Amino acid sequence: AQSVTQPDIHITVSEGASLELRCNYSYGATPYLFWYVQSPGQGLQLLLKYFSGDTLVQGIKGFEAEFKRSQSSFNLRKPSVHWSDAAEYFCAVGALYGGSQGNLIFGKGTKLSVKP
């Protein structure tokens, strides 16, 4: 079955500390992977995406993610967290090719809190 697992429901980090949010996926076809961020009361904003090429992708706001096919993982990282990064983060997977392209499967989200 196609699925996305974000093992951590809630993470708290101190401002300035590094961050890693985990994402594992199960997908039968060639995956297209995304991280979205949702600030309180807002819609979802794309942080970054991966579909081919370099397995380390850079996104907005200083985030990066690494695709590891052997581990079916696409973990999100940031070297130094800012208070404004407090939000909920969603990993998603979709088909790279075919008619279902654009029908993303989302994880349940990881809520990030940032301590001063």
Place this chain on the structure above:
Amino acid sequence: DADVTQTPRNRITKTGKRIMLECSQTKGHDRMYWYRQDPGLGLRLIYYSFDVKDINKGEISDGYSVSRQAQAKFSLSLESAIPNQTALYFCATSVYRGNTGELFFGEGSRLTVL
């Protein structure tokens, strides 16, 4: 102005009432989607439309219907609302063009069914 606009942003209604959530987009995208977000459950796909004449059920379509009135407009209806349809609803768009598939989201419509 937002590229993907949802109305209303907030709505409180009673069980049994008919509700329509509307979505319009200025991105020129051909594909439109309705997702539902519940705390701890992430986003789940309700319906999607690849063009005006193409409507497809998603993971949780029961109790919902949609209408694609034009390329830029996609409405979600709850014919007879029930309390467990209380949720945050998102409209999204995408374009089928080579290696894309990114979704662009509206700001959400919060629905409360009493």
